[in-house]
Amino acid sequence: MKYGVFGTGMVGDALASGLVKLGNEVMMGARTAEHEKARAWKERAGTKGHIGTFQEAARYGEVLLNCTQGAFSLDVLRTLDRKDLAGKVLIDIANPLDNGMPPGLTICNTDSLGESIQRELPDVKVVKALNTCNCQLMIDPGRVKGEHDMFICGNDEGAKEKVKALLREFGWKSIIDLGDITNARATEQLLPLWLRLYIMYGTPDFNFKIVRN
């Protein structure tokens, strides 16, 4: 499969690397085709790693991943040619965090980044996933021992099945499908607790689990 990954930060780097490791061809998209961090990633990624602009990554990928900073995701996605996006699955991994310490959310409660993207790009099948844990855990859930959960939501069942299959390839055993994309409100609102726990524990190696009988 060909993936387009938007973003060159820690999350984009981890996901792009994880996808290459699974045998996929991946293009990391950035503001410029010769972005320094993208080039550094390509050196590590080898022949299956490609770099380009956001637009080139959008055209390249059969499935797209939004790993840009959440506060800027809509600005980035709005610049893309709709023809290159139509009908594709877009996995939205970003959280709309502000610059507070700990950060708060720039969109929340009555809306979410996932919903905003779906509204902005109605022809894209947005699936919110992977936004509730650290990026190394996203591609290697076994880093945290024991059972823990990945939440996903989105309006298109077929798109969610594709994303669940990818999550299983990464090693996720427990995937909780919350329903339509409005549930992104709920998962993005886990970030305030996640960030506080991260500061408190001094490590991002933890995750949420829903315990039931």
Add this chain to the structure above:
Amino acid sequence: MKYGVFGTGMVGDALASGLVKLGNEVMMGARTAEHEKARAWKERAGTKGHIGTFQEAARYGEVLLNCTQGAFSLDVLRTLDRKDLAGKVLIDIANPLDNGMPPGLTICNTDSLGESIQRELPDVKVVKALNTCNCQLMIDPGRVKGEHDMFICGNDEGAKEKVKALLREFGWKSIIDLGDITNARATEQLLPLWLRLYIMYGTPDFNFKIVRN
């Protein structure tokens, strides 16, 4: 110990009953001294159960519990005589939910109900706790098998130690102290996910756990 419980709904009823069961004297406070639900509770509670107005419960309790509907909690607490509150521990169990389906929050992200109450009543030691699970689970965490967590936060260490001791009496084994009362933002923001899971599972018998190595 003498407790004052504000609120006659499911949460107030469960907590007041749980406290009586532990051998405490409890006054359930309501808008009126002869509130129908409070009277019904008193009949079940026996000789250790007392009822009165919010003001009478505030005076009676050495430790107070806010189990009113979150959207109205500040209105209720503002009516109370500050002399009867000064220096007391107030466990804030309420969530500021609106009337949406699923409900959203009326305060969130940059503020929380817990913080609002602490600002309104600076002489009270507000401890946010028990607001992230169902009321039957609050007083009987063993209803959900396996390990799961209770989050607490507040500005006064002594007050939190008192509340932790009470939580342990109820059977809580894993209590995560997040720090000061601003962390109420994080725990109140768990409600959107909790409410969606409740609708999805059709039972409130589940809880959050943080899984770590």
